Amino acid sequence: MKLPSGYFQGTDVVLLARDLLGKVLVTCVDGHRTSGIITETEAYAGVTDRASHAYGGRRTPRTSTMYLPGGHSYVYLCYGIHSLFNVVTGPAHVPHAVLVRAIRPLEGTGVILHRRRASKLSPTLCNGPGKVCSALGIDYRRHDSLSLLGDEVWIEDGGYDVNRDTVTVGPRIGVDYAGDDALLPYRFVLDTIRG
DNA sequence: CATAGGATCGCCT
DNA sequence: GGCGATCCTATGT
Numbered sequence: 654m655k656l657p658s659g660y661f662q663g664t665d666v667v668l669l670a671r672d673l674l675g676k677v678l679v680t681c682v683d684g685h686r687t688s689g690i691i692t693e694t695e696a697y698a699g700v701t702d703r704a705s706h707a708y709g710g711r712r713t714p715r716t717s718t719m720y721l722p723g724g725h726s727y728v729y730l731c732y733g734i735h736s737l738f739n740v741v742t743g744p745a746h747v748p749h750a751v752l753v754r755a756i757r758p759l760e761g762t763g764v765i766l767h768r769r770r771a772s773k774l775s776p777t778l779c780n781g782p783g784k785v786c787s788a789l790g791i792d793y794r795r796h797d798s799l800s801l802l803g804d805e806v807w808i809e810d811g812g813y814d815v816n817r818d819t820v821t822v823g824p825r826i827g828v829d830y831a832g833d834d835a836l837l838p839y840r841f842v843l844d845t846i847r848g
Numbered sequence: 849c850a851t852a853g854g855a856t857c858g859c860c861t
Numbered sequence: 862g863g864c865g866a867t868c869c870t871a872t873g874t
Binding site for chain 2: 695697704705706729730731732733734735737739752754781782783784787825826827828830831
């Protein structure tokens with residue numbers, strides 16, 4: 654069921670970001686299995702992308718995770734509050750990553766609601782990268798640089814039929830500092846799900 | 849060691 | 862749509 658290592662080795666991170674729409678992000682944290690259909694992603698295209706943490710080949714203790722081979726998690730703290738979850742893609746030493754920005758809750762919705770301190774499902778429950786991590790129990794201290802073939806965080810193909818016509822493409826959020834690269838069409842939103 | 853700022857969120861008006 | 866929360870990371874002295 655888990656997407657195999659080979660899936661993450663593709664060299665086109667933009668293509669992979671789009672392909673991850675409709676896949677299912679699963680976690681098993683504190684004995685709770687929770688999951689959601691990936692509905693929004695952004696590609697961060699390594700050393701040539703000014704919006705990427707690895708732009709210009711920058712390598713620090715935090716970003717070293719991005720240089721792992723595809724199929725690892727890159728989870729970091731943003732704004733001092735939120736963990737943000739990325740999928741590392743491509744071969745080792747090529748720091749490409751896909752940020753998961755939104756999911757539609759699937760399994761363990763009771764646990765998800767509790768983690769999000771909400772009482773009922775709503776369209777805004779998991780529509781942001783910080784919310785995704787909160788909902789699935791992903792924490793930058795526990796879940797950074799894990800293999801996505803392990804038993805804590807992984808991705809499955811749920812067999813959801815992604816209608817290409819319902820994918821909205823646009824510029825990435827919150828990367829104004831990236832100059833012209835802020836305009837690249839590297840954000841993908843799944844509007845509807847069939848299956 | 850000091851400091852500025854961030855791939856966000858939720859609550860306020 | 863504006864703003865404060867909150868703390869780690871990166872960079873510079």
